[in-house]
Amino acid sequence: MTRYQQLAMHLAQRIEQGLYRHGEKLPSVRSLSLEHGVSISTVQQAYHVLEEKQLITPQPRSGYFVTPRKATPPVPRLTRPVQRPVEITQWESVLDLLDTRLEPNMMQLGSGMPNLTQPTLKPMWKILSRQAQRQATELLGYDNLYGVVALREQIARLAIDSGCQLSVEDIVITTGCHEALSVSIRAVCEPGDIIAVESPSFHGIMQTLRGFGIRAIEIPTDAVTGISLEALELAFEQWPIKAVMVVPNCNNPLGFIMPEARKRALLTLAQRFDVAIIEDDVYGELAWDYPRPATLKSMDLDGRVLLCSSFSKTIAPGLRTGWVAPGRYRDRVLHMKYIATGSSNTLAQHALAEFIRQGHYQPHLRRMRQFYQRNYSSFSCWVRHYFPCGICVSRPQGGFMMWVELPEAFDAVRLNRELRDSHIQIAVGSLFSASGKYRNCLRLSFAITLDDRVEQALAKVGEAVERAIAACAGEHSPQSMQHEILLAK
Amino acid sequence: MTRYQQLAMHLAQRIEQGLYRHGEKLPSVRSLSLEHGVSISTVQQAYHVLEEKQLITPQPRSGYFVTPRKATPPVPRLTRPVQRPVEITQWESVLDLLDTRLEPNMMQLGSGMPNLTQPTLKPMWKILSRQAQRQATELLGYDNLYGVVALREQIARLAIDSGCQLSVEDIVITTGCHEALSVSIRAVCEPGDIIAVESPSFHGIMQTLRGFGIRAIEIPTDAVTGISLEALELAFEQWPIKAVMVVPNCNNPLGFIMPEARKRALLTLAQRFDVAIIEDDVYGELAWDYPRPATLKSMDLDGRVLLCSSFSKTIAPGLRTGWVAPGRYRDRVLHMKYIATGSSNTLAQHALAEFIRQGHYQPHLRRMRQFYQRNYSSFSCWVRHYFPCGICVSRPQGGFMMWVELPEAFDAVRLNRELRDSHIQIAVGSLFSASGKYRNCLRLSFAITLDDRVEQALAKVGEAVERAIAACAGEHSPQSMQHEILLAK
Known part of the structure; x- marks a missing residue:
């Protein structure tokens, strides 16, 4: 030495x-x-x-x-979005994120891509190959508009875990959860209508609302308990809201699971104001605790919940197979499904039905839950270690997303540009707001297999964040920012 | 004896x-x-x-x-739809048609399903199986929003046959031609806008317009030369029409190929009134004469044509892979594609790219063209033989659809119900009109492999038609109908 x-x-x-x-x-x-x-x-x-x-x-x-010893950073406080319906913007930023989704050498910390490298996924390849060898003409033909019956049977069976009693007739297969959400929105809203959304909220939903000329009213949302029912009630009283759109289980991007009592209260509220609920459960099966949390749909007595989900996060997004259980809006959902894509990929549906029927789904799901939970442990340690103090970090209860809140004056859009040059992709917080709020936030994905490269990338993000905080402290409001940072440290 | x-x-x-x-x-x-x-x-x-x-x-x-020797029945005359924008109806009837699409034992004479039993399709199974055996993670992942590059390369290459110079960047992959049309409509129109359509016109387009709150103005269309440019010009002068939607090659349902001079004239007209053209070329590759007819897109100089197509009619609809070459509307098409389904099935795209790259597409296409043309010969003979006189029948120049026009008072909806009991599916003409016109018409598909069962089914249809004509002659306007039938005989 x-x-x-x-x-x-x-x-x-x-x-x-x-x-x-x-x-x-x-x-x-x-x-x-x-x-x-x-x-x-x-x-x-x-x-x-x-x-x-x-x-x-x-x-x-x-x-x-x-260096001050770092405590676990606190979770973000209740959000405070603008309390009126707004037109949605941010498409350019979403496109920018999507464009980098497949760039080779890009460290993917921003996208919604699940991990596809686990051995429990292998049977899917075998099934696909065997399906092809069978050469059954119906696999190349137009599918039933409702979707392949064998798959709807399996989905109905799986739904029992989330407390749902669904029959084959209650389910319409879609091209991913994306289409499920899109047709659900169209089934309950006309252009010009208002939908209440969590704030922050998945950018895909936001852009869909924008595309259909629907305005969003962003409801304050707690990083632990979910959408504020008090604020939602106020909004229902003030605006002619047609539907509320929520991700109550393993929320994207905040990661919370809404407590069951609050789920019931949300349903009661929606009943009282006769508002439809569009429930996105695409991460619900990836809750780390077993048994998985109940869906709003499972508590729905009058068919007002349109439950949307897919196998994109649990099995493979490339198969583009999702579904909606549209309750009382079934006829209109079917019409909207027909005009959007006609029918869904037949081969993928048969393969998925077979994957579940042969018993590969539950072991795969168990493995993925453990994988993401373990990844979260390491990943959150790295974030604590490499990021400066004074940040807030969500505590996900499932899925593979983490929400990081930085000081108010921080500009994640600029950070994003800088990181892009280092081949690191993050999701900028402003994508998750109709009005471009949360520019001081990031969504990070921990779906990738963790190794030194990921740690180094996260260290780079941390450094860049630190530099950016220092810089914006200098630029924007020197005293208050300096003060904020000092307080935070 | x-x-x-x-x-x-x-x-x-x-x-x-x-x-x-x-x-x-x-x-x-x-x-x-x-x-x-x-x-x-x-x-x-x-x-x-x-x-x-x-x-x-x-x-x-x-x-x-x-029995009077039957001459070849004449082609239908120029259609005379209502000359004002209308709200589209007929969804229930479309749903009814779709519901029977997969019924076993149903003789499929009404659906848009291509023939999937030809040996030239076999390599597709091998490719799908080999893709699965490769176990490449990217086949299960989210696709690029624009679509798989390898497939777009092949589509650009194939487009040369239709006179189009397209680059990879000009093409956006969609979930079938259905989504291509749907996103194109949304890219150029807002709810409440007016689109001009051929009359009759594919029911999928009609329902999409309805779903988006767009009104259709049906333009008189000739069974040989296509949409009436004179009527279209009048409509452009009278109404604030945003786009015109046409199927100029192997039209669905009339089967014509628009003469090239008329295609050019249509384009000039659209330029003069600054109207977008949505061109559905989904049957274009199935024109019986070689080389295949040119697309409007190939003559488009200012990017106003959105060319929509897919492999659903040429290879297999279950793969749900289509595309749009959106010209100047690319950004908006991309946005609409994102909000509709996010991205398309990855495996199917790679398989199709490989099928074409390996040289299987052209032989398959040649075989399908011959197959449908041969089928048409037998099928049209049967129609002439088994149907009563006094009908008009289209003379398709490609694809696998035939349009049959019966006397004015004939009710195809009632006929359809009757045939359904005999397990025969036809497409009722009224599906092809925004306002439910063409109730006296049928669209018949000759995509299935012809055998005695098909001939018997067609004989049954012919008988039922004859009976129905006799019945409606009795019911509706005894004298005029009787007269009409006598004249026709």
Whole structure:
């Protein structure tokens, strides 16, 4: 061990033992050089090692300080979106995100792509191959408008886990959950109508509303308990809202599971104001705790819930197979499905039905739940480690998404551009707001297989965030930002 | 040979030789019995044989007549739809048609399903199976929003045959031609807008317009030369029409190929009134003559044509893979595609790209063209033979659809109900009009492999048509109908 490494270890122990306290200024280079009888450059090298380990932090023109020990960052507070219906923007940013989704060498921390490398997915290949070998003409023909019966049977069976009693006739197969949501919106709304959404809310939903000329009213949403029922009630009273769109289980992007009592209260509220509920359950099966949480649909007595889901997050998005259980809106959903795509891919439906029927789905789901939960542990540690203090981070209860809230003046759009050059993709928070709010937020995905490259990428994001915070502190409101950062540290 | 068979042959020869002329009354049973020295019942049996062969026709209380030799029925005249924008109806009837699409034992003479039993399709199974064996993760992942590059390359290459210079960037893959049309409509229209359509026009387009709250103005259309440019110009002058939607090549349902000069004139007209053109070319590759006809898109200089197509009619509809070349409307088409389904089935796209790349597409296409053309020959003979006189029948130049026009008072909806009980599916003409016109028309498909069962089914349809004409002649306007039938005979 060289002299500077010895010195670094000695100092690290002192910090560990609390002899130098967190936030305290360390001795100057000169005084340490005298104290230990080593050269100035040896002390400098030792400090450099400690800095790299993030045990100490240099402050320009003030010397080195012991890095404050980081507590688990708090969850974001209840959001405060604009309380009136707005036209949706942000399409350019969404397109930008989608464009990088398949770029090779791009570290995918922003997209909704699930992990597709687990061995429990292998039987799907075998099934697809065997289906093709069977050469059954019906696999190439137009499908039934409602979808393949064998698949609807399996979906009805699986729905029992979420508390739902569905029959084959209650289910319409769609081209992914995307189409399920899209036809549901069209089934209950006309252009010009207003839909209430969680805030933040999945950008796909936002853009669909925009595309159909529907306005969104963003409802304050808690990162732990979900959409604010109080705010929703107020909105129902003030505006002629046609539907409310929620992701109550493993919310995208916040990750919460809405407590069951609140789910019931939401349903009661919707009944009282006679509003339809569009429930997106696409991450619901990926809740880390077993048994999986109940859907709103399972508590629905008068058919006002349109339950939308797919196998895109649980099995494979490329199969483009989703479904909707549209309750009392079935006829209109069917019409909207017909005009959107006619029917769905037949081969994929048969393959999925077979995958579930042969018993591959539950083991795969168990593995994916564990995989994402484990990934979350490492990933959240890295975020805590590499990101500056003063941030809020969601605590997902399922799925593979994490929401990071940075100081108010932070500009994630600019950060995104910077990271893009380093081949790192993140999802900018403003995509998740109708009005472009949450520019100070990021959504990070931990679906990819974690390795050193991911850690390094996250370290880079953390650094860039830190730099950006410092920069915007300088630019925007020097005093308040500086104050905010100091408070946060 | 029995005595009555001998007599029947003898009489048949006389008819053949013109000794008994078409439409002429045959000798009475009694006089023939005397002439040939046979019993009354022998003559009756002989007449029965000739009747079954449709050489003679009994007229109640007047005896037997030589069946008029049937000339090739004329093509339908220029249609005369209502000349104002209308809200589209008929969804219930479309749903009814779709519901029977997969019913086993149903003789499919009404649906748009292509023939999927030809050996040139076999390589597709091999490719699908091999794709699955490759287990490449990207086949299960989200596709690029624009579609798989390899497939877009092949589509651009194929487009040269229709006179189009397209690059990979000009093409957006969709979930079938259905989605291509749907996103194109949404890209150029807002709810409340007016689109001009051919009359009759594909029911899928009609329902899509209805679903988006767009009104249709039906333009008179000739069964040989296509949409009336004169009527279209008048409509452009009178109404604020946003787009015109046409199927200029192997039109559905009329089967015509619009002459090239008229295509150019249509384009000039659209330019003059600054109207977008949505061109549905889904049957274009199935034109029976080679080389295939040019698309409007190939003559488009200012990007106003949105060319929509798919592999649903040429290869397999179950793959749900179509595309749109949206010209200047690309950004909006992309947005609409994103909100409708997100992306398309990845595996199907790769398989199709491979099918074409390996050189299987052209041989398959050649075979299908010949197959449908041959089918048309037999099928149209059967129609001439089994259907009553006084009908008009389209002369398709490609694809696998035939349009049959019956006397004005005929009710195809009622006929359809009757045939349904005999497990025969036809497409009722009123599906092809925004306002439910063409209730006296049928669209018949000759995509299925022809055999005795098909001939028998067609004979049944013919009989039912004859009965229905007789019945409606009695019910509706006894004199005029009777007159019409007599004239027709």
